[in-house]
Amino acid sequence: MLDGQVGQAGSAGDFEAVFVTESGVERRVPWEWLPEVIGELGRPARSFPSYRGQRKFPGWYWSSTMGRRIGFESWVERDHLVTLDFDASVVRIVSQPFWLLWPHGGKQRRHAPDFLVSSADGGVLVLDSRRCELIGERDREALETAGRACAALGWRYAVWDRLDGVVVNNQRWLAGYRHPRCFDEPVAARLLEVFQLPRPLVEGAELVGDPLGTLPVLYHLMWRQLLVADLSVVLSHRTVVRCAPPVANLARVANLADELAAGGRS
Known part of the structure; x- marks a missing residue:
């Protein structure tokens, strides 16, 4: 699962999205509305935990694309963030842009992708940063679901492993x-x-x-x-x-x- 769309398109009606605007207002909308409100996605939909002894290395990166700091949760994410910032076709990067919600076994599951990336040509990429050898079955199901949800909107979805x-x-x-x-x-x-x-x-x-x-x-x-x-x-x-x-x-x-x-x- 590297730099490509994952899964087939699902029904947009199966999904919902929760995001936080620049002013800090949390909104929950039907999934098919997300392209219409994409400009409102601003703050991360979830926090970046930092605690003594944790195995990941969260931090902040000043993006020349955005002219401000963007959060990351691991060094793999940081390297992907630098690559996105270096890409001249990228015009917008949002970290932890939304929660994707969907029903599963009578309960509700959710997943927050790592980045939403907008390109100058109008394209949208939703990106997850993962060391692929560490992806478990539950995570794999969430990533495949995210791929289907993005395909329903005509968005690209990718899972990036460590880069060269x-x-x-x-x-x-x-x-x-x-x-x-x-x-x-x-x-x-x-x-x-x-x-x-x-x-x-x-x-x-x-x-x-x-x-x-x-x-x-x-x-x-x-x-x-x-x-x-x-x-x-x-x-x-x-x-x-x-x-x-x-x-x-x-x-x-x-x-x-x-x-x-x-x-x-x-």
Whole structure:
């Protein structure tokens, strides 16, 4: 169960959803209403427990996509959150977005997915983060039910296991430079000029100036994917970096400072 829809579509009438708005109001609605109120989903539908001796590692991650902190409950979730934040097609991420409710054996069961992700093309992905070897039968039933419920709405549903270690580590390194404070417009413009010709990372940084000043901007541009490299291999000073398609660069870099100041994502 990795990066794909799980199960066949069920009847939307079999399900309900409970979510919490940005203002803290809890709402319970028929499942088929959820696409109409998706913009209201704001706060996590459940809390992130933290206690001494727990095996998971919950925390908060500042998302450049959202311009605010998003909660996670494990390091697997954190890595998935970084990947979603890095994805330029993602425009919205909600953690623990809702409770899915459904009848089961005369009782009511519920499941809270880990993330709801909206894309620029209007698509919606509901995502659960799990180490697949640890999924038990009861959890598997809940995940399969979530897949059927999402399919009834025309939404994608996926269960992600641990991601490729090299890619994750590279994305986490670049995430250290995701904040707008790492952007400097004159340095960024010069870096984009220098990397019109693909070249090693540090070589390009040195051509622009002192690497202590240029590298944070370079990494920020890589996070923004104005500069790109093969992240399936370990990022190093020898990594070959190049500009993304030049037309997009010229259009985006001119407005990047204003977009960052407004809290938006380029």
